[in-house]
Structure formats: structure tokens, C-alpha cells
Amino acid sequence: xxxxxxxxxxxxxxxxxxxxxxxxxxPAIFILIMSLALKNTYSDNFESxxxxxxxxxxxxxIKEFVKDLNKSNYFSANLVQGGTLDTLIYKxxxxxxxxxxxxxxxxxxxxxxxxxxKTFSKSSIKKDYFYILKNNIAEIISKSIMKDYFIKxxxxxxxxxxxxxxxxxxxxxxxxxxxxxxxxxxxxVPAWLVFSMFFILIPISNTFINEKNFGTIxxxxxxxxxxxxxxxxxxxxxxxxxxxxVVIMILVGIxxxxxxxxxxxxxxxNYLLIFCMSSAISVAAxxxxxxxxxxxxxxxxxxxxxxxxxxxxxxxGGIMVPKFVMPQFMQDISSYSPMSWGLEGLLEIFVRGxxxxxxKIYILYLLIFAITFLLLAYKILxxxxxx
Numbered sequence: 001x002x003x004x005x006x007x008x009x010x011x012x013x014x015x016x017x018x019x020x021x022x023x024x025x026x027p028a029i030f031i032l033i034m035s036l037a038l039k040n041t042y043s044d045n046f047e048s049x050x051x052x053x054x055x056x057x058x059x060x061x062i063k064e065f066v067k068d069l070n071k072s073n074y075f076s077a078n079l080v081q082g083g084t085l086d087t088l089i090y091k092x093x094x095x096x097x098x099x100x101x102x103x104x105x106x107x108x109x110x111x112x113x114x115x116x117x118k119t120f121s122k123s124s125i126k127k128d129y130f131y132i133l134k135n136n137i138a139e140i141i142s143k144s145i146m147k148d149y150f151i152k153x154x155x156x157x158x159x160x161x162x163x164x165x166x167x168x169x170x171x172x173x174x175x176x177x178x179x180x181x182x183x184x185x186x187x188x189v190p191a192w193l194v195f196s197m198f199f200i201l202i203p204i205s206n207t208f209i210n211e212k213n214f215g216t217i218x219x220x221x222x223x224x225x226x227x228x229x230x231x232x233x234x235x236x237x238x239x240x241x242x243x244x245x246v247v248i249m250i251l252v253g254i255x256x257x258x259x260x261x262x263x264x265x266x267x268x269x270n271y272l273l274i275f276c277m278s279s280a281i282s283v284a285a286x287x288x289x290x291x292x293x294x295x296x297x298x299x300x301x302x303x304x305x306x307x308x309x310x311x312x313x314x315x316x317g318g319i320m321v322p323k324f325v326m327p328q329f330m331q332d333i334s335s336y337s338p339m340s341w342g343l344e345g346l347l348e349i350f351v352r353g354x355x356x357x358x359x360k361i362y363i364l365y366l367l368i369f370a371i372t373f374l375l376l377a378y379k380i381l382x383x384x385x386x387x
Contacts, residue, residue: 005220005233012207013237019203023245027196028252031188035253035262038184049076050095050129053088057081059102061144068140074132085120096121096133105145183263189253190346191319194339196249197242197281198310201289204238205302208293227381231374235286242282246274269349277349277359280366281342287370290377313339341365
């Protein structure tokens with residue numbers, strides 16, 4: 001009998017084409033968009049440098065300052081000797097304006113109290129960009145003053161000019177063989193994969209509620225089939241759908257994202273561990289979907305409740321906004337989201353090259369979550385059938 005229950009479920013899955021499109025096309029689009037949108041966040045430079053207008057008069061110091069600023073990976077600077085701030089920002093589309101005295105070095109050396117470097121930008125500019133610019137300005141001026149001092153003291157200034165190049169960062173991975181720089185696609189693929197797996201709620205709720213309303217479950221129960229085989233018959237087919245999602249989204253990250261100018265997905269960890277983690281996420285998502293389907297009377301109600309819940313869990317779990325940009329209290333709250341457990345487990349494998357010991361706690365949390373909601377779904381379904 002169980003074989004026929006599975007056959008029925010597979011037939012229902014393949015008939016619901018729109019739900020399948022949501023499960024596969026939606027996360028693929030999100031992966032493409034977010035991998036490209038967040039590319040600069042993980043990069044050492046910007047594809048399009050920020051335009052900077054240095055508002056000052058011509059002098060050797062200013063000329064050297066503009067030249068050094070153009071060596072940055074982030075800024076493209078031009079000397080501008082006139083024009084209003086509004087014109088430069090909104091008509092000539094400069095991202096920043098630096099207003100600086102042409103004799104800034106002599107004023108610094110004399111400790112002039114009226115000396116100041118002012119910057120201007122649109123209100124929408126990211127604060128991170130301002131801090132990068134501020135640090136660049138301070139570094140350039142400091143180097144220039146120190147260089148003058150070294151020359152006067154007859155000290156070789158060449159070491160100072162390349163000092164920043166001698167300061168490098170190396171990522172430490174749990175797998176010592178792995179030497180990869182983290183990329184936006186390594187964040188996007190696991191994040192939107194977890195989100196899409198939880199959206200299995202839509203086809204499950206559609207078929208399950210229709211079966212309850214049409215009396216299909218009652219008729220199966222009438223031939224001495226217990227509720228657990230019925231629920232298990234829901235879990236296995238959708239579990240396979242989730243695993244197909246995993247394979248397709250990884251392939252999108254490896255082959256499709258680079259075609260659009262993004263980085264290719266490189267997985268630091270073991271593929272077997274990905275299967276272990278995706279299995280735990282899948283079971284948790286399906287059991288949660290069965291619970292939502294059992295407490296809802298209509299498919300519209302299930303879609304509304306499940307859709308809103310999934311979006312909230314995704315927002316809290318670091319899916320929509322990476323956890324590292326959240327304030328600490330939000331990061332603490334996110335640790336209670338099942339999507340956060342799934343995402344952190346996958347990031348351990350994708351980015352950090354972790355082992356089973358690194359993901360076992362997340363698998364445990366997800367299995368406890370799954371068992372809890374499966375039992376709740378079973379009790380609600382049993383109560384409904386006894387009435």
C-alpha cells in the first residue's frame with residue numbers, strides 16, 4: 001500500500017507545475033541577483049571605482065595627493081578647481097568631494113588650528129565608503145609627510161612607500177589544504193538554497209489540504225492504513241525534490257553565475273557533508289510544512305501563514321541580510337531561526353571547509369525541530385480524523 005501512496009504523491013508533485021517553478025526558478029534568480037549585488041562586499045576592489053573630486057588649487061602637494069588617491073582600488077580622483085558642491089555631486093555625478101588646502105602639508109607641520117579636510121557626498125552613500133576614503137586620505141598624507149622627513153634625515157624612504165603592500169591578510173580554514181578567498185556566491189548559494197527548501201511548504205500544503213477536503217485521507221484510513229505511513233509518504237517524495245534543488249542550485253553557482261560576471265562557486269568542504277546537512281534541512285522544512293498544512297483549513301491560509309513565517313525566519317536567519325552586517329542583538333536572535341541553523345551548517349562546509357564535528361550541532365537542532373513539528377502534525381491530524 002505504501003508504494004501506491006508514494007506513486008500518488010509523485011503524480012501530484014509533477015502535476016503542480018507552478019509550485020515546481022517556484023521551488024527551482026525563484027532561488028536560481030535570487031542566487032544570480034544576490035551573488036552579483038554582493039560581489040564588491042567580498043572583493044578587494046570595486047568594479048566601478050567611486051568618483052572623487054579633489055576641490056583645491058594646483059600645487060605639487062595636491063598633484064601628488066591626487067596621484068596617490070588614484071592608486072587606490074576603490075577611488076578615481078580628479079583635481080577640480082571650481083564649481084558648486086551641488087553641481088559636482090548631482091550633475092557631474094561625483095560620489096565624494098574632498099575640500100583640501102593646496103598647502104595642507106605645511107599647515108599640518110605648523111599645527112595650524114584652522115586646518116581641516118572636508119568631505120561631501122550624497123546622503124545615500126554607504127558609511128563604509130566614507131571610512132575607506134577617510135583612511136586612504138590619512139594614509140596618503142601620513143606617508144607623504146614621513147617621506148619628506150626621511151629624505152631630510154637621509155633615510156631610505158622606499159620601504160615606507162611599499163609598507164602597506166607588505167601587510168597582507170590570510171584566511172584560516174579548518175581544512176588546512178584549502179586556500180580560497182570567500183566570495184559572494186558562497187554566501188548566496190547556501191542562503192537561498194535554505195530559503196527555497198523551506199518553500200516546499202507551498203506544494204505540500206496545496207496537496208495535503210485538498211486531500212483532507214476531498215476525503216482522500218479518510219478513504220486511505222478506511223482500509224487500515226495508519227497516519228504515519230501517510231505522513232511518511234509525504235516526506236520521501238518532497239525530500240527527493242529538495243535534494244534535486246541542492247544539486248541544481250550548486251550547478252547554478254558553479255556554471256551560471258560566472259557567465260554573468262560573478263565568481264564561480266568553489267566548495268571548500270566535503271560533498272557527503274553537504275548531503276548530510278541538506279537532508280537535515282529538508283526533513284525540518286517538510287515537517288514544518290506538514291504542521292502548517294494541518295493547522296490550515298484552506299490552501300490560501302496555508303500559503304499566507306507559511307509564506308509570512310518563512311520570510312520572517314529568513315530575515316532573522318541571515319538569508320536576506322548576511323549575519324555579519326547585523327548588530328549583535330540581531331545576531332543573537334537569529335540563532336533561534338531554523339534557517340540560521342541550516343545556513344550556518346552549509347557555510348561551515350562551503351566556506352570554512354569544516355568537518356562533521358562542526359555541523360553536527362546544527363543537524364541535531366534541525367532534527368529536534370523536525371521531530372517536534374512532525375509529532376504536532378500527527379496529533380492534529382489524528383484529532384481531526386477522530387472527530
